[in-house]
Amino acid sequence: MLTPADARESARAKLLRSHRSWTVGERPDPAFSCGLRPPTEQAVLADLPRAQAWVRQWREAALPEDIEVQWQERTWRSVGRQQIPVRLTAHTVEAVAAWVGGAPAREQRVFAQRVATVRRHAERWARSAAAHGAPSSPHLPDDGAAAREASPDDAVTPVLRRHAQRLTDLDEADFRAVVEVLDWLQEHPVAGMRPRQLPIRGVDSKWFGRHRSLLEALAAPFRPSASDPVVVSARGVLGVVDSHALVRLRILDPALRPAGIRDMDVPVEQASEWAVTPEHVLIVENSETLLCLPDAAGTIAVWGHGHDTTPASLPWLSEADLTYWGDLDSQGFAILHRYRARLPQLRTVLMDVETLEQFKDLWVAEPTPFRGSLSTLTSAEVRALERLRTAGDVRLEQERIPWSYALAALTSRLRLLP
Template identity: 45%
Template sequence: MTMLTVAEARAKARTRLRSSMSTWATQPTPTAVEIALHPPTEKQVLDDQRAAMDWAASWREIAAPGADDSTAENLHDAESPHGPIIDWTERSWARVGRQQIPLRLRLRTPDAVARFVGGDEARQWRRLRERTKTIRSRFDDQDPAISATVEDTGGEADNDRIVDPIGPAIKAHAKRILGLGQAEFDTLLSVVAWLRDHPVGTLRPRQLPIRGVDSKWFETHRSLVTALLTAAGRPEAVDVLDAQPRMRMRILDPDLMPSGLGDITAPAPQLSQLTIAPRLVFVFENLESVLAMPDWADAVAVHGSGYAVDNVARLAWAHRARVIYWGDLDSHGFAILSRLRTHLPHVESTLMDEGTLTAHRDLWVQEPKPHRGEFSGLSGTEARALARLRAEGDVRLEQERIPWDTALERLTASAGEPTTSASEPAAPTGEQG
């Protein structure tokens, strides 16, 4: 086996630091990392004595007190728990004689791992470590060394429970915590502290007395705020975040309309409670397409509102209907379709194929910020269309640019005949909610 170089050992330690950082930041006891150095055999020494000597010397330098490593800090004090330790062994070889050989690298604490690794990973570790301490100091009344232990509540193993609510919350959201700028992190702490200490009642996000915080801020940071408030013992305080999203829909079949209402805007839970059972649910990205739809037997049309399309899955009656999705022919359109299918796997798409894309080449525009991810659940037809629009240079065909007659013809072919002609779209009847 090849002798492990200092650079290779750093690569191994770097991988371990990346994968274990969130665990190490939230546990009270130090974690040791041991890396075998794979010392040479006598034959390997004889084959290249200079290489073996240089290898041993490189590890002797790492172990030497006062030596500099990649972080340019004095990190190698053997008395310090944060310095690297090299375990040596003596080999007695017939043709080489007695030799002191480095056998194993031991890094006794996460700080020791970070200092040995250096670079961005070490800076990330220090940031996460310090932010974990800050969060605990603000929202955890117990000492972390105590709160992360197992508490025996009754002598039975089944009754043991973990008393550290903060640690799991930080661990689950470590990447997001690391990604916050300092100002964002300070704002996060202020928001969680305010919501923990004040009754929210019927406050909306817009009413919170914290500079720079609004509904968009909560959209971005909702999961982290929720986790920290729950860990701080105030799960009910997240009610302020639960502004029920409003959706717009049109009931295309007059026979399904409740009290004659055909154009309704209301929170998703209220729409879900409508006593309707449509056979067909159209979900369109573009509101104008929803408004242009003609009467259609046993059908409704719902405005998907981009990535808020998750709300369609909150409509109980949609789960029992045939669902047809029509979005923009661009990378985000397919991302939204894939997202909707995680909730409603039976969703069909229309006008999202390669033929539709190429037939409207003159209507293409450039997609400003294409989505580079891979999307699960796309059909072969959809995947080919996505590949084509990327191959053409990240183009997009917006839904509203497709001529309405063409679109309605394809919708009819996909879903069946509407009850009125394309020239007679049903007029909106007003809003509710």
């Protein structure tokens, strides 16, 4: 038998779990419903006082408007005709919040208010974008696909979903500042400035750094540059120069080294402007592997750095022969897929079934396997991925492969120098 306290706790858990999706998406009706698990005749006979107390609890329960309890008549031979509560239904999110109360209700109220505020301002941002020469309707980047026309509400809804908790957790002063700064940025160009140079009163570089990702996410649907991967990688959709957007390079051919420098951490924008034409580029996912690579003719090595596929935006990669060497696990193939979607000529090395089976004793469990679709993989890569999965979601990390074995495989791709 579910008591009012039990049902309220269940509603509390549902509110915490679902109020954000309810607020930014379709509002369900009912927002919450649960069966009350009424007793059987045998259970009533076994403990009549308990059953009577349970019914009394529901008769006396103080429920907000829009929450109702459904009662049914039960006729039992031993105890006669009885009215029994069987189901509780809350028709609105607000009714659930009013009943639950406390921190969950406050969180729901704050998020709903902030969503409404962002959507009001999104109309202004869309008008400002149109006035400054951006498309008349905001656009929504979709993993490199062509932008879709959308209303301001539709454009910001995915952002509100992704950043729901962050929007909720901001204190009121920071939330107001985020919205006001976005209002200002829609009217004033800041492309090429560093955070320290932003002429926004009260906004220093530390505040901008803490809130930059949220500002850029909310601004992206109203910025034409959001669909340009080179611009986004280098400066973000706001155009503010990111002091941390670096790409790490190891120049394997001495003839290509600027001033004899072998290893460089370079701002991606500067690396994009470098007038270099390597014959071959090797992307590796392990920084120690990068530093161990020997000299090779016409070759530059790049540190891939996980799912951050910023190096794919470097224009001089497009004409080079490309090789990718990542971890032999599902995440490694997911990263490969992201690179190959932008660099279709990319080939792999040491990411095949043969390498996987050669070092079976070095397998470990993959903590968070990737389950999505990877349409750019070759048949050989698909076989390797399937073997990883059928073996129980295992992985063979790049750095566990003996260096002598790895170097022999790389020699077949690179023209090593003596």
